[in-house]
Amino acid sequence: MTGEPVRSLRASIIAVGSELLTSTRIDTNSLTITETLDALGIEVRDKMVVGDRRADLAAQFRSALERSDLVIVTGGLGPTDDDLTREAVSDALGLPMDEDPSILDTIRRRFTSRGLRMPEVNRRQAQVPRGATVLANPNGSAPGLWIEHRTKAIALLPGPPREMRPMLQQLVSDQLSRRAGDVRLRRRVLKIAGRTESRVEELTQPTYSRWLSQTQPIETTILATPGQIELHLSTRGADVEAAERALDQAVGELEAILGTDLFSTDGRSLEEVVGDLLKRRVWRIAVAESCTGGLATSRLTDVPGSSAYVERSIVAYSNDAKTALLGVAEELIRERGAVSEPVAAAMAAGISKRASTEVGLAITGIAGPGGGTPEKPVGTVCIAVDGPVAVVRTFRFLGGREMVKSFAAFTAIDMVRRTLLDAPTDVDWIKKG
Amino acid sequence: MTGEPVRSLRASIIAVGSELLTSTRIDTNSLTITETLDALGIEVRDKMVVGDRRADLAAQFRSALERSDLVIVTGGLGPTDDDLTREAVSDALGLPMDEDPSILDTIRRRFTSRGLRMPEVNRRQAQVPRGATVLANPNGSAPGLWIEHRTKAIALLPGPPREMRPMLQQLVSDQLSRRAGDVRLRRRVLKIAGRTESRVEELTQPTYSRWLSQTQPIETTILATPGQIELHLSTRGADVEAAERALDQAVGELEAILGTDLFSTDGRSLEEVVGDLLKRRVWRIAVAESCTGGLATSRLTDVPGSSAYVERSIVAYSNDAKTALLGVAEELIRERGAVSEPVAAAMAAGISKRASTEVGLAITGIAGPGGGTPEKPVGTVCIAVDGPVAVVRTFRFLGGREMVKSFAAFTAIDMVRRTLLDAPTDVDWIKKG
Numbered sequence: 001m002t003g004e005p006v007r008s009l010r011a012s013i014i015a016v017g018s019e020l021l022t023s024t025r026i027d028t029n030s031l032t033i034t035e036t037l038d039a040l041g042i043e044v045r046d047k048m049v050v051g052d053r054r055a056d057l058a059a060q061f062r063s064a065l066e067r068s069d070l071v072i073v074t075g076g077l078g079p080t081d082d083d084l085t086r087e088a089v090s091d092a093l094g095l096p097m098d099e100d101p102s103i104l105d106t107i108r109r110r111f112t113s114r115g116l117r118m119p120e121v122n123r124r125q126a127q128v129p130r131g132a133t134v135l136a137n138p139n140g141s142a143p144g145l146w147i148e149h150r151t152k153a154i155a156l157l158p159g160p161p162r163e164m165r166p167m168l169q170q171l172v173s174d175q176l177s178r179r180a181g182d183v184r185l186r187r188r189v190l191k192i193a194g195r196t197e198s199r200v201e202e203l204t205q206p207t208y209s210r211w212l213s214q215t216q217p218i219e220t221t222i223l224a225t226p227g228q229i230e231l232h233l234s235t236r237g238a239d240v241e242a243a244e245r246a247l248d249q250a251v252g253e254l255e256a257i258l259g260t261d262l263f264s265t266d267g268r269s270l271e272e273v274v275g276d277l278l279k280r281r282v283w284r285i286a287v288a289e290s291c292t293g294g295l296a297t298s299r300l301t302d303v304p305g306s307s308a309y310v311e312r313s314i315v316a317y318s319n320d321a322k323t324a325l326l327g328v329a330e331e332l333i334r335e336r337g338a339v340s341e342p343v344a345a346a347m348a349a350g351i352s353k354r355a356s357t358e359v360g361l362a363i364t365g366i367a368g369p370g371g372g373t374p375e376k377p378v379g380t381v382c383i384a385v386d387g388p389v390a391v392v393r394t395f396r397f398l399g400g401r402e403m404v405k406s407f408a409a410f411t412a413i414d415m416v417r418r419t420l421l422d423a424p425t426d427v428d429w430i431k432k433g
Numbered sequence: 434m435t436g437e438p439v440r441s442l443r444a445s446i447i448a449v450g451s452e453l454l455t456s457t458r459i460d461t462n463s464l465t466i467t468e469t470l471d472a473l474g475i476e477v478r479d480k481m482v483v484g485d486r487r488a489d490l491a492a493q494f495r496s497a498l499e500r501s502d503l504v505i506v507t508g509g510l511g512p513t514d515d516d517l518t519r520e521a522v523s524d525a526l527g528l529p530m531d532e533d534p535s536i537l538d539t540i541r542r543r544f545t546s547r548g549l550r551m552p553e554v555n556r557r558q559a560q561v562p563r564g565a566t567v568l569a570n571p572n573g574s575a576p577g578l579w580i581e582h583r584t585k586a587i588a589l590l591p592g593p594p595r596e597m598r599p600m601l602q603q604l605v606s607d608q609l610s611r612r613a614g615d616v617r618l619r620r621r622v623l624k625i626a627g628r629t630e631s632r633v634e635e636l637t638q639p640t641y642s643r644w645l646s647q648t649q650p651i652e653t654t655i656l657a658t659p660g661q662i663e664l665h666l667s668t669r670g671a672d673v674e675a676a677e678r679a680l681d682q683a684v685g686e687l688e689a690i691l692g693t694d695l696f697s698t699d700g701r702s703l704e705e706v707v708g709d710l711l712k713r714r715v716w717r718i719a720v721a722e723s724c725t726g727g728l729a730t731s732r733l734t735d736v737p738g739s740s741a742y743v744e745r746s747i748v749a750y751s752n753d754a755k756t757a758l759l760g761v762a763e764e765l766i767r768e769r770g771a772v773s774e775p776v777a778a779a780m781a782a783g784i785s786k787r788a789s790t791e792v793g794l795a796i797t798g799i800a801g802p803g804g805g806t807p808e809k810p811v812g813t814v815c816i817a818v819d820g821p822v823a824v825v826r827t828f829r830f831l832g833g834r835e836m837v838k839s840f841a842a843f844t845a846i847d848m849v850r851r852t853l854l855d856a857p858t859d860v861d862w863i864k865k866g
Binding site: 020021025026032044046048049050059060063067223289293295301305306310311312315316317325355367368405 | 457467479480500654656663665727740743746749750
């Protein structure tokens with residue numbers, strides 16, 4: 001699949017804990033670890049989740065060590081009987097365990113500082129396979145361990161993310177950078193609105209497939225969330241400048257293909273992009289929501305500092321509220337229906353007039369599961385923006401209630417973005433009011 | 434760990450696909466599969482994620498087959514060169530591959546029905562390890578495969594969840610129920626508000642630890658999300674009635690311990706519980722939000738039919754909006770600050786009066802990262818309910834902006850629940866206004 005110019009280090013990740021084998025819990029530590037290893041150019045080769053059984057863990061660990069240069073194990077370092085990582089790893093490596101007096105001392109002091117006596121079970125956390133380096137844990141009692149075994153390296157990290165993360169960062173600067181050598185991974189994330197995943201693929205695949213065979217090969221992945229499509233570009237190599245140049249070139253080609261549908265190449269979310277567009281003009285926005293029930297405003301206000309440009313928002317579910325709070329004429333609702341383009345436009349104009357903002361946004365639709373008709377089925381949503389231009393459009397979103405809300409909120413914020421761009425080019429999208 | 438009365442079948446789950454080894458994608462199929470196997474009393478022993486490498490996959494598959502009675506593989510059944518599950522499994526089992534004419538026919542007809550010619554690559558999807566049973570895929574071109582190999586069973590399922598799920602259901606009725614025998618898993622989920630995870634553990638552990646050694650042993654797990662703590666109880670056995678009786682008894686014991694902090698024992702979310710309390714009284718609610726930016730209302734309106742009781746909501750970020758839309762006195766804001774109990778109370782009273790609803794809810798606080806002071810640091814949130822009783826309370830939530838918003842929205846909805854209960858018992862929580 002890949003055209004790696006340099007053989008990179010390979011890693012296996014093992015998450016330990018029977019709770020991670022239930023239907024409600026997922027190992028998310030491996031995502032943080034993967035991101036960290038990616039940046040170092042270390043390739044994650046496989047991931048495993050194992051329950052709290054010593055023999056199972058030892059067997060999985062042994063086979064990971066055969067395949068990979070680096071094995072990172074998270075969890076199972078606690079003080080209780082079902083915390084078996086230390087023992088399983090020492091079994092697998094054939095290393096005896098010693099009690100480390102400095103760990104014991106640190107744990108004891110942790111308890112003493114809170115006026116408590118260290119329970120005898122915590123003594124287990126001071127057991128260390130011989131030759132291991134101890135990694136301090138500022139956020140908990142379980143220390144981490146770093147073991148160099150022949151050509152291989154092993155890290156044992158605690159399971160709770162807030163304990164694991166700082167320790168992983170420490171590992172990067174102390175041990176991993178040196179081991180990883182000069183190969184680095186560079187990455188860009190492009191975010192796209194107003195296109196389906198398959199359409200983005202169709203448009204961009206002829207271009208990005210060429211990048212695999214160039215001198216500095218670039219790998220491309222497509223991801224979809226409700227409304228938003230992401231293209232992830234990544235490239236490995238020792239020459240970071242060449243990697244960055246290749247990525248700049250690639251991003252430029254995609255910008256030419258995707259036009260204004262491409263809204264972010266620097267990691268910013270849609271809400272941040274819209275917030276920046278508003279701030280640049282010192283403009284404010286007011287929002288009138290019906291079927292999205294406040295979700296669009298909640299998204300807009302996820303951005304720190306958004307109180308500078310989000311003036312107010314009204315969720316007007318009932319027709320009475322639409323009339324009383326937004327000034328939508330009763331007969332308009334009666335004649336055209338609450339879910340209609342004229343009502344959406346009146347809501348947007350009403351909220352921006354009453355709030356004296358430069359931009360008004362309105363969303364009215366049928367989130368379901370009830371309320372649909374043959375003419376206006378569930379998922380029908382009218383969105384209007386009253387701003388530099390007045391625009392209104394009707395969408396049909398698929399999926400359940402939360403999916404429709406999510407699509408509608410995203411699309412509404414994107415419509416604001418498009419009206420704020422100096423030159424909206426997509427005339428099919430922007431209908432002049 | 435467990436006190437299983439009967440030896441249950443053991444399963445391993447393998448997810449195939451290099452995209453699942455990136456920092457942004459996660460294997461969620463295994464959660465669906467675990468839930469399905471749980472219900473059959475089949476224990477998931479481990480999970481793996483493997484990239485698109487034939488030798489790696491074959492090795493992982495072989496070792497899973499040694500440990501487990503059932504191995505479920507998802508992904509890698511597509512038509513392209515990097516879809517290698519069929520080949521890797523036939524390598525591992527030493528089975529030759531045959532072309533299945535009926536699969537070929539089905540795939541061909543799939544294409545013809547859309548007026549397309551089947552691309553030659555799709556022929557690979559008709560390759561089947563000898564002796565395998567073909568599982569029809571109504572939602573895609575990749576058929577699934579079921580293989581019985583000596584005492585073991587193997588299922589190969591497609592990676593896209595909407596293709597995988599119906600096939601898994603089919604497997605349950607056709608093959609898995611029979612294999613699983615009579616052992617079943619029964620489960621209850623209890624949801625708790627207003628307590629920390631460690632406090633819930635402290636309160637309940639002495640009780641639930643006893644259940645492990647009773648005739649019908651019950652296992653208990655604690656999970657935490659912002660604001661909400663869940664206790665998951667589960668028990669296995671052939672006697673489903675005995676299992677249900679034991680769970681009823683256990684839930685009763687926890688109800689006695691947790692009182693009104695326990696808000697759901699039947700799967701309903703907090704929003705649904707509050708919605709049901711409002712509907713029972715034919716009451717409506719209006720919401721005034723500041724720092725949560727619409728999130729509390731969005732949560733309330735995630736419930737189908739919520740338009741019957743959510744009358745309106747106003748996000749009033751600016752002081753002007755608080756005065757103009759909610760009737761909060763300017764001098765009150767000047768004297769006490771926008772984030773204060775009197776202002777929260779005035780917002781709640783203002784919105785319920787203007788909307789003529791039985792219940793008003795108001796949230797005002799500092800979500801951060803800016804805006805904090807030594808007296809009112811980031812995370813300070815005042816919540817008021819104006820309803821059968823008037824209550825107001827100040828909280829200090831930890832975490833970043835989205836975490837504070839999430840905690841505040843959850844806690845606000847929970848305050849509504851507590852005021853709606855006929856006899857609020859926790860006087861420390863409910864402060865009469």
